[in-house]
Amino acid sequence: MSESNDYLSWVYYLVPLLFVISYAVLSSRRQAHNLHTLEAAQRDGLGEPASLHPVFNEVKCLGCKACVSACPEKNVIGIIKNKAQLINPSHCIGHGACKKACPFDAISLVFGTSTRGVDIPMVSENFETNIPGIFIAGELGGMGLIGNAIEQGKQALKAISTKITKAAIPDLYDIVIVGAGPAGLSATLGAHEQKLNYLTLEQDSLGGTVFNFPRGKVVMTRPVNLPIIGKLKIRETSKEALLKTWQKIEKQTGIQINYKEKVETINKNENGFLIKTNKTEYQSQTVLLSIGRRGTPRKLGVPGEELPKVVYNLIDPEQYIDQKVLIVGGGDSALEAALSIAEQPGTEVTVSYRSGSFSRAKEKNRSKIQQASDCGQIKVLFNSNVSSIQKDDVTIKLEDSEITFANQAVVVSAGGILPTGFLKETGIQVDTKFGTE
Numbered sequence: 502m503s504e505s506n507d508y509l510s511w512v513y514y515l516v517p518l519l520f521v522i523s524y525a526v527l528s529s530r531r532q533a534h535n536l537h538t539l540e541a542a543q544r545d546g547l548g549e550p551a552s553l554h555p556v557f558n559e560v561k562c563l564g565c566k567a568c569v570s571a572c573p574e575k576n577v578i579g580i581i582k583n584k585a586q587l588i589n590p591s592h593c594i595g596h597g598a599c600k601k602a603c604p605f606d607a608i609s610l611v612f613g614t615s616t617r618g619v620d621i622p623m624v625s626e627n628f629e630t631n632i633p634g635i636f637i638a639g640e641l642g643g644m645g646l647i648g649n650a651i652e653q654g655k656q657a658l659k660a661i662s663t664k665i666t667k668a669a670i671p672d673l674y675d676i677v678i679v680g681a682g683p684a685g686l687s688a689t690l691g692a693h694e695q696k697l698n699y700l701t702l703e704q705d706s707l708g709g710t711v712f713n714f715p716r717g718k719v720v721m722t723r724p725v726n727l728p729i730i731g732k733l734k735i736r737e738t739s740k741e742a743l744l745k746t747w748q749k750i751e752k753q754t755g756i757q758i759n760y761k762e763k764v765e766t767i768n769k770n771e772n773g774f775l776i777k778t779n780k781t782e783y784q785s786q787t788v789l790l791s792i793g794r795r796g797t798p799r800k801l802g803v804p805g806e807e808l809p810k811v812v813y814n815l816i817d818p819e820q821y822i823d824q825k826v827l828i829v830g831g832g833d834s835a836l837e838a839a840l841s842i843a844e845q846p847g848t849e850v851t852v853s854y855r856s857g858s859f860s861r862a863k864e865k866n867r868s869k870i871q872q873a874s875d876c877g878q879i880k881v882l883f884n885s886n887v888s889s890i891q892k893d894d895v896t897i898k899l900e901d902s903e904i905t906f907a908n909q910a911v912v913v914s915a916g917g918i919l920p921t922g923f924l925k926e927t928g929i930q931v932d933t934k935f936g937t938e
Contacts, residue, residue, distance in 0.1 A: 535579030539588040547860045553595030557585045561607035571602035612934035623930045627660035631930045639684025639791045647683045651725045654687030661787050674700050674785040679764050682709025685791035690728040693756045704763035708744050710793040767927045799915045805890030811911045823847035830914035831859045836866040843878050851880045
């Protein structure tokens with residue numbers, strides 16, 4: 502009996518020990534893999550996040566992996582030396598789920614880094630700017646994710662409604678909402694539900710930035726609660742399906758949106774604000790800016806850019822069937838445009854990018870472009886710039902030479918000029934964030 506008991510005791514202690522050893526070995530291998538991933542990202546020029554991202558407090562972080570599990574983008578956060586880090590910084594989409602999941606309050610969400618500043622308009626907790634009565638929600642304030650933007654639009658409208666007073670002044674709106682993207686749509690529904698005297702202005706079409714995504718682009722969202730509508734259960738859908746849903750909501754609820762009307766100036770007056778557009782002017786007690794960060798498309802400033810074949814948004818790839826197309830840019834929009842056009846019959850696609858790597862694009866898009874390049878479907882010209890655009894060809898400057906080749910269409914996806922000038926003219930304070938809260 503004694504020997505039997507000794508054997509059982511030995512097994513009792515050995516099994517947990519083997520488990521601990523196995524866990525330690527696997528953890529060590531995983532952390533080595535994470536370090537390799539981070540070093541590869543830095544080597545490829547992908548070491549900086551594009552927008553809102555987490556910063557980890559090494560003292561508070563205990564390496565529990567809660568943030569790793571919570572992140573909706575896999576292989577973005579990893580554990581190195583028992584501390585959490587961004588191992589694929591350029592892939593971080595600013596979801597913020599990591600901060601909510603951390604049980605030790607070891608995560609802060611910030612904009613920019615010590616070497617790359619990001620312009621962010623300053624707003625209070627209720628989304629009000631330094632000008633009382635003017636609020637900002639959505640992408641302009643740094644929240645580009647659809648779910649976050651919708652929630653911000655809803656919360657901003659809630660704060661605005663407390664500031665509105667019923668004044669017997671003709672043609673005075675309670676609120677003017679600028680932009681009909683996710684945040685603007687949410688705020689418009691809220692204003693309609695509360696029966697406010699509101700006006701929504703959109704310089705383009707319903708969806709704002711989403712409307713200008715390439716056809717078929719997959720839009721990542723999460724279930725959200727919209728005013729009037731309730732819970733909208735959408736997790737992953739295409740641009741077209743999402744816009745169709747929003748158009749249905751617009752028709753169903755009867756909300757009113759003025760399309761193709763761009764706000765040019767906003768000035769404070771005795772009644773609130775005077776809003777001038779490209780069509781007319783309005784008076785309003787309050788203003789909610791829910792415009793995108795893209796602002797005006799960034800132009801190349803080269804001869805021939807005014808030709809009709811040059812566009813700044815890809816709407817329908819099929820229009821380029823049997824054409825030689827140049828894509829200018831290296832972000833996700835540029836790569837997605839190149840890939841969708843390259844799928845059309847008879848197309849020849851060239852991508853020109855001023856840098857040596859697609860550091861701003863997601864790994865999925867970079868991988869697809871690499872595959873398309875390897876099989877000759879897409880030609881990539883790194884470290885290149887457009888010199889001039891002619892009716893039937895384009896000229897590209899490489900590091901120490903120039904090349905000219907046949908071309909029927911140019912799609913410029915070089916980002917946009919942030920509406921910083923418009924904000925400053927309005928009097929809104931804009932700060933450049935260098936990795937601080």
